[in-house]
Amino acid sequence: MTTTSTNSGRPESGGGEPAARRRGRGSSAAASERREHLVRLAAELFAEKGFQATTVRNIADEAGILSGSLYHHFDSKESIVDEILSGFFEEIMTRYREVIDRGEDPRTTIAGLVRIAFGTLEPHRAAITVMQNDWNYLKGMERFAYLTKSEDEVEKMWVDTIKAGQEQELFRADVDPKLTYRMIRDTVWVAVRWFKPGGRLNAQGLADHYLKVMFDGINTH
Amino acid sequence: MTTTSTNSGRPESGGGEPAARRRGRGSSAAASERREHLVRLAAELFAEKGFQATTVRNIADEAGILSGSLYHHFDSKESIVDEILSGFFEEIMTRYREVIDRGEDPRTTIAGLVRIAFGTLEPHRAAITVMQNDWNYLKGMERFAYLTKSEDEVEKMWVDTIKAGQEQELFRADVDPKLTYRMIRDTVWVAVRWFKPGGRLNAQGLADHYLKVMFDGINTH
Amino acid sequence: MTTTSTNSGRPESGGGEPAARRRGRGSSAAASERREHLVRLAAELFAEKGFQATTVRNIADEAGILSGSLYHHFDSKESIVDEILSGFFEEIMTRYREVIDRGEDPRTTIAGLVRIAFGTLEPHRAAITVMQNDWNYLKGMERFAYLTKSEDEVEKMWVDTIKAGQEQELFRADVDPKLTYRMIRDTVWVAVRWFKPGGRLNAQGLADHYLKVMFDGINTH
Amino acid sequence: MTTTSTNSGRPESGGGEPAARRRGRGSSAAASERREHLVRLAAELFAEKGFQATTVRNIADEAGILSGSLYHHFDSKESIVDEILSGFFEEIMTRYREVIDRGEDPRTTIAGLVRIAFGTLEPHRAAITVMQNDWNYLKGMERFAYLTKSEDEVEKMWVDTIKAGQEQELFRADVDPKLTYRMIRDTVWVAVRWFKPGGRLNAQGLADHYLKVMFDGINTH
DNA sequence: TATGAATGAGCCTTCATTCAT
DNA sequence: AATGAATGAAGGCTCATTCAT
Numbered sequence: 001m002t003t004t005s006t007n008s009g010r011p012e013s014g015g016g017e018p019a020a021r022r023r024g025r026g027s028s029a030a031a032s033e034r035r036e037h038l039v040r041l042a043a044e045l046f047a048e049k050g051f052q053a054t055t056v057r058n059i060a061d062e063a064g065i066l067s068g069s070l071y072h073h074f075d076s077k078e079s080i081v082d083e084i085l086s087g088f089f090e091e092i093m094t095r096y097r098e099v100i101d102r103g104e105d106p107r108t109t110i111a112g113l114v115r116i117a118f119g120t121l122e123p124h125r126a127a128i129t130v131m132q133n134d135w136n137y138l139k140g141m142e143r144f145a146y147l148t149k150s151e152d153e154v155e156k157m158w159v160d161t162i163k164a165g166q167e168q169e170l171f172r173a174d175v176d177p178k179l180t181y182r183m184i185r186d187t188v189w190v191a192v193r194w195f196k197p198g199g200r201l202n203a204q205g206l207a208d209h210y211l212k213v214m215f216d217g218i219n220t221h
Numbered sequence: 222m223t224t225t226s227t228n229s230g231r232p233e234s235g236g237g238e239p240a241a242r243r244r245g246r247g248s249s250a251a252a253s254e255r256r257e258h259l260v261r262l263a264a265e266l267f268a269e270k271g272f273q274a275t276t277v278r279n280i281a282d283e284a285g286i287l288s289g290s291l292y293h294h295f296d297s298k299e300s301i302v303d304e305i306l307s308g309f310f311e312e313i314m315t316r317y318r319e320v321i322d323r324g325e326d327p328r329t330t331i332a333g334l335v336r337i338a339f340g341t342l343e344p345h346r347a348a349i350t351v352m353q354n355d356w357n358y359l360k361g362m363e364r365f366a367y368l369t370k371s372e373d374e375v376e377k378m379w380v381d382t383i384k385a386g387q388e389q390e391l392f393r394a395d396v397d398p399k400l401t402y403r404m405i406r407d408t409v410w411v412a413v414r415w416f417k418p419g420g421r422l423n424a425q426g427l428a429d430h431y432l433k434v435m436f437d438g439i440n441t442h
Numbered sequence: 443m444t445t446t447s448t449n450s451g452r453p454e455s456g457g458g459e460p461a462a463r464r465r466g467r468g469s470s471a472a473a474s475e476r477r478e479h480l481v482r483l484a485a486e487l488f489a490e491k492g493f494q495a496t497t498v499r500n501i502a503d504e505a506g507i508l509s510g511s512l513y514h515h516f517d518s519k520e521s522i523v524d525e526i527l528s529g530f531f532e533e534i535m536t537r538y539r540e541v542i543d544r545g546e547d548p549r550t551t552i553a554g555l556v557r558i559a560f561g562t563l564e565p566h567r568a569a570i571t572v573m574q575n576d577w578n579y580l581k582g583m584e585r586f587a588y589l590t591k592s593e594d595e596v597e598k599m600w601v602d603t604i605k606a607g608q609e610q611e612l613f614r615a616d617v618d619p620k621l622t623y624r625m626i627r628d629t630v631w632v633a634v635r636w637f638k639p640g641g642r643l644n645a646q647g648l649a650d651h652y653l654k655v656m657f658d659g660i661n662t663h
Numbered sequence: 664m665t666t667t668s669t670n671s672g673r674p675e676s677g678g679g680e681p682a683a684r685r686r687g688r689g690s691s692a693a694a695s696e697r698r699e700h701l702v703r704l705a706a707e708l709f710a711e712k713g714f715q716a717t718t719v720r721n722i723a724d725e726a727g728i729l730s731g732s733l734y735h736h737f738d739s740k741e742s743i744v745d746e747i748l749s750g751f752f753e754e755i756m757t758r759y760r761e762v763i764d765r766g767e768d769p770r771t772t773i774a775g776l777v778r779i780a781f782g783t784l785e786p787h788r789a790a791i792t793v794m795q796n797d798w799n800y801l802k803g804m805e806r807f808a809y810l811t812k813s814e815d816e817v818e819k820m821w822v823d824t825i826k827a828g829q830e831q832e833l834f835r836a837d838v839d840p841k842l843t844y845r846m847i848r849d850t851v852w853v854a855v856r857w858f859k860p861g862g863r864l865n866a867q868g869l870a871d872h873y874l875k876v877m878f879d880g881i882n883t884h
Numbered sequence: 885t886a887t888g889a890a891t892g893a894g895c896c897t898t899c900a901t902t903c904a905t
Numbered sequence: 906a907a908t909g910a911a912t913g914a915a916g917g918c919t920c921a922t923t924c925a926t
Contacts, residue, residue: 034885050357052273056921068923069886077921107440133357135414136271162439171439179422179430180439186411187404193356194403201400209400217438218383218392218401219328252909277896290911292897476889492799494715498917511890513918549882575796577856578713604881613881621864621872622881628853629846635798636845643842651842659880660825660834660843661770697906719900731902732907740900887926895919902912 035073038063042080043126050133051081078143081130085138088127089150092120100157106165111211113158117188118207121195128192155181184214256294259284263301264347272302272355299364302351306359309348310371313341321378327386332432334379338409339428342416349413376402405435477515480505484522485568493523493576520585523572527580530569531592534562542599548607553653555600559630560649563637570634597623626656698736701726705743706789714744714797741806744793748801751790752813755783763820769828774874776821780851781870784858791855818844847877 041062045054056077060067074080099112121128130138131147138144158181165171191206201209262283266275277298281288295301320333342349351359352368359365379402386392412427422430483504487496498519502509516522541554563570572580573589580586600623607613633648643651704725708717719740723730737743762775784791793801794810801807821844828834854869864872 031885052271053358055919057919065885066887067921068888071922072885075922133354134271136269136354137274165439169441172433172437172441175434175439176422176430179427180434182415183408183412183431183434186414187408190407190411191403193407201397206400209397210404213396213401213404213438214434215438215440216393216442217434217436218386218396219436220390220393221437221442255910276894278894286910287912288896289898289913292899293910296897298896490799492715492797495800497915499915507889508891509916510892510918510920513920514889517918519917575799578796579716607881611883614875614879614883617876617881618864618872621869622876624857625850625854625873625876628856629850632849632853633845635849643839648842651839652846654835655838655843655846655880656876657880657882658835658884659876659878660828660838661878662832662835663879663884694906718898720898728906729908730900731909734901735906738901889924889926891921891923893920896917898916899914900912903910905908905910 038070038073039080039083043084046081046084047126047129051077051130052134052137078141081134081138082143084127085130085144085147088120088124088131089147091124092116093150093154096154096157100161105170106161106168107170107215109161110158110165113161114184114188114211114214115204115207117185118191118203118210121188121192121203121206122197125192125197128189132189132192154185158184259291259294260301260304264305264351267302267305267355268347268350272351273358299362302355302359303364305348305351306365306368309341309345309352310368312345313337314371314375317375317378321382326391327382327389328391328436330382331379331386334382335405335409335432335435336425336428338406339412339424339431342409342413342424342427343418346413346416346418349410353410353413375406379405480512480515481522481525485526485572488523488526488576489568489571493572494579520583523576523580524585526569527572527586527589530562530566530573531589533566534558535592535596538596538599542603547612548603548610549612549657551603552600552607555603556626556630556653556656557646557649559627560633560645560652563630563634563645563648564639567634567637567639570631574631574634600626701733701736702743702746706747709744709747710789710792714793715800741804744797744801745806747790748793748807748810751783751787751794752810754787755779756813756817759817759820763824768833769824769831770833770878772824773821773828776824777847777851777874777877778867778870780848781854781866781873784851784855784866784869785860788855788860791852795852795855821847 038059042054042059045058045062048054049058055067056070057067059080060070063070074083095116096113099109099116102109102112104112135147139148155178159177162171162175162177162180166173166175166177187210195203195206197203259280263275263280266279266283269275270279276288277291278288280301281291284291291301295304316337317334320330320337323330323333325333356368360369376399380398383392383396383398383401387394387396387398408431416424416427418424480501484496484501487500487504490496491500497509498512499509501522502512505512512522516525537558538555541551541558544551544554546554577589581590597620601619604613604617604619604622608615608617608619629652637645637648639645701722705717705722708721708725711717712721718730719733720730722743723733726733737746758779759776762772762779765772765775767775798810802811818841822840825834825838825840825843829836829838829840850873858866858869860866
């Protein structure tokens with residue numbers, strides 16, 4: 001275990017690491033459950049209305065408590081969103097790394113990354129929505145510097161894979177790797193705005209459709 | 222002249238139409254210039270920090286006046302953003318319609334639409350950024366119902382064109398027109414987040430790159 | 443108990459009924475006391491300077507708190523005056539109905555109504571003052587539609603009694619019932635402007651004097 | 664002539680006398696006409712919504728000019744209402760004095776005063792409405808000290824007449840003169856709230872009705 | 885753990901008034 | 906006589922946060 005906080009369960013303010021790494025793991029199960037329940041409620045609201053537009057009162061109302069009571073569980077509104085975002089980032093990066101580490105051919109790797117990305121749309125809808133809507137606001141705060149750092153790491157994974165694909169002549173040489181990465185990334189995340197779980201297509205259907213277009217284009221050949 | 226208000230230049234409250242259509246056209250050139258200058262300043266700030274996070278004080282400070290003085294020109298913060306967005310929507314829809322009305326083959330038409338879209342990235346950077354970041358917030362207000370309406374009209378243009386392309390066997394039959402439209406749309410607009418005029422690629426370079434990928438995919442064939 | 447809000451004590455917004463009926467009854471005694479204290483302070487100020495001319499800052503200052511803190515207890519300035527007015531209306535209508543329901547002769551009934559009206563001058567000074575000074579402003583707001591409705595019901599009580607008195611030849615047939623009611627009503631309420639408790643005449647002395655003039659005139663006979 | 668202003672037509676700010684006495688009489692007829700037109704517009708609005716609730720912009724809008732332009736005619740919003748009120752007070756006091764000076768018997772004199780008072784309801788509707796609704800606000804300003812002074816003079820006229828009537832055994836000895844005056848006064852002025860010119864009863868009808876009740880009561884005898 | 889009361893800073897907006905043109 | 910732009914003070918209200926109980 002990397003971190004052991006004596007002050008179990010209660011987050012310290014500030015800190016340069018994501019909330020998830022800062023959270024005590026020794027806290028009582030009940031407290032942790034309550035906490036996670038609150039995070040889930042908050043996530044739902046953030047996804048619906050954005051981080052800034054959601055008030056702590058909204059969250060408290062949803063939980064049936066008073067807004068001040070939230071501060072027993074979290075030291076600020078930011079720390080809630082931090083928890084949501086860091087959870088998301090931790091998971092996606094772990095999964096990205098797994099794919100990369102399999103060392104398959106670039107086409108398969110890219111397909112794997114795309115599928116993972118689309119796959120987070122449903123379980124991490126809130127985090128992605130916040131990223132989409134409030135990124136500008138959050139990225140300015142040093143607390144969330146780790147977001148940018150993770151982003152950079154992710155970019156490197158994709159760009160390297162694309163470049164490898166070009167070297168192996170799997171991908172066309174005349175597409176710009178960085179540009180292509182950005183377009184893929186944005187296209188995936190932005191889908192959170194209209195993607196409704198349980199609709200015509202599930203997330204993997206979306207991924208398949210996207211891969212089809214991305215690999216072969218919409219033209220008939 | 223379509224509209225001549227006796228009360229020209231003075232903002233009227235309410236109204237179900239976009240701001241641009243509601244504005245008096247008879248106002249003196251000087252007044253109009255001042256107003257447009259303020260709109261530009263506001264747009265810049267909205268793009269930088271988001272609509273909600275930008276205060277009227279921010280805007281007034283930027284203009285070197287007091288916040289209350291803004292209300293000589295606009296009747297609310299909303300009406301400023303309305304002006305920004307409606308200007309953008311009016312232009313893009315006019316230009317979209319021109320391309321559609323040329324009645325060229327679907328491939329050419331889609332290429333035209335994509336080029337127009339990318340072409341707005343620079344002149345309408347602020348409007349597009351606001352759309353991206355604050356859409357969720359704005360779409361809830363009936364004042365901005367026209368945004369959704371315009372969006373629907375635009376979607377129809379694209380989807381119809383894609384379908385026509387499929388019927389003429391220019392586009393693959395196994396891509397979903399609506400899904401494809403959404404992905405194109407999102408990919409274009411979201412580029413506003415990282416697109417810097419004067420960078421490596423200009424907007425038309427971006428468009429060309431994107432068309433390449435979209436039509437033929439990134440695979441080598 | 444007629445109303446039991448799970449959310450007791452917290453002000454809900456909106457609603458088409460008077461504030462008193464909307465208030466949670468289950469709130470703790472302490473909370474209710476604080477709240478009523480604030481209402482009394484506000485009432486005093488409204489009576490002194492008028493509703494519009496009294497700022498929430500004035501009220502808060504009087505209470506020794508900050509203006510924003512008032513919003514912990516009330517959801518708007520209007521809801522405070524609502525509470526004041528609805529309390530007054532509820533009481534006076536209950537008492538009017540009691541007199542009417544006693545079914546005595548019209549002369550006794552009218553005398554009873556007049557005594558009740560004058561009797562409210564002291565305990566409900568603030569509410570009556572607000573009614574006098576700010577009626578025009580308040581009646582325009584749909585929140586206060588119940589004022590007009592109550593007024594109509596009251597008018598009916600008086601007018602019916604006067605008419606009954608005329609039929610029994612207790613009152614002259616050549617006075618207009620509605621006109622007479624209005625004059626009585628206004629004369630009573632407007633007295634709030636100069637009536638000082640503890641002065642030469644108390645409220646019941648006023649009532650007696652007024653009944654004397656109203657019933658028999660100022661002429662010697 | 665008591666006052667000769669070199670700055671004809673333009674009121675000086677401040678001053679202990681009513682506006683009417685302060686106004687220059689040598690001003691050009693056209694200017695004076697425009698000015699009076701504006702006063703009439705303002706009066707209408709004050710009567711409708713109250714003095715405080717009427718903004719200078721409301722007045723300017725009604726006149727078809729910008730709010731700042733009003734300050735060419737008046738040096739403040741107060742000076743407009745001053746003009747309205749002082750006009751009313753000058754007229755009513757002049758007419759009251761005429762009646763008093765006729766030296767008729769108290770019963771006739773009181774009847775005359777009542778008729779004059781009701782007679783102002785229509786031509787001075789605005790002034791009376793302002794008096795009713797905004798008295799509390801205005802009386803606190805030294806500019807309007809003359810209102811209180813005039814009020815006192817008027818009260819003396821009425822009270823003296825009532826007392827004379829009692830000495831001549833025309834009026835009952837057991838009514839309080841001051842109280843009776845106040846009730847008459849309030850009953851008349853407050854009628855402005857519901858009195859509609861052109862309704863069932865005109866102002867003189869109202870006066871007659873009131874005199875009937877006041878002199879002989881509503882009882883049958 | 886939660887409540888209830890309060891803080892303090894800031895928000896959007898209004899409005900009487902001023903003044904150069 | 907009027908415009909158009911601006912001022913400056915204030916107004917009602919919101920919201921994240923604190924803290925004694």
